[in-house]
Amino acid sequence: MALTKNKNEETLGKIEIAPEVIGVIAGLAAAEVENVAGMQGSFTNEMRERLGGAVNHSKGVKIDLTEAGIVIDVYCYIQFGATIPLLAQNIQDSIRETILNMTGLEVVEVNIHIVGVQFERQETISFDELEI
Numbered sequence: 001m002a003l004t005k006n007k008n009e010e011t012l013g014k015i016e017i018a019p020e021v022i023g024v025i026a027g028l029a030a031a032e033v034e035n036v037a038g039m040q041g042s043f044t045n046e047m048r049e050r051l052g053g054a055v056n057h058s059k060g061v062k063i064d065l066t067e068a069g070i071v072i073d074v075y076c077y078i079q080f081g082a083t084i085p086l087l088a089q090n091i092q093d094s095i096r097e098t099i100l101n102m103t104g105l106e107v108v109e110v111n112i113h114i115v116g117v118q119f120e121r122q123e124t125i126s127f128d129e130l131e132i
Contacts, residue, residue, distance in 0.1 A: 022103070023061045025098055029095045030076060037076075040075035040076065062075075074113065077116040088112040095110050
């Protein structure tokens with residue numbers, strides 16, 4: 001299924017945008033927001049990326065095409081200390097604006113699902129570094 005955009009019936013043709021493209025745009029827009037630690041992906045996606053495979057930019061994004069319009073669900077991890085309501089609003093704004101700018105399509109809903117919190121990594125000291 002593809003999204004079709006017709007602004008003027010007298011144009012040269014139609015533009016079709018696949019839902020996967022909307023997913024990639026939304027995933028990249030969400031990942032660029034400050035305090036987003038990452039996007040939720042499946043075990044298979046994570047292993048593929050770690051083994052040097054292609055990065056799935058639409059991971060953690062679900063696109064639903066409804067009669068009312070595009071509904072996007074985003075599943076992400078946040079940095080510890082982030083203000084969740086403010087961060088969620090920033091993600092929603094970023095996704096709506098980016099999709100509108102790149103495709104001209106309006107998004108009906110952007111639902112944010114916080115699935116985890118990432119804490120700062122503690123520095124570890126190896127036994128070789130200790131002076132005994």
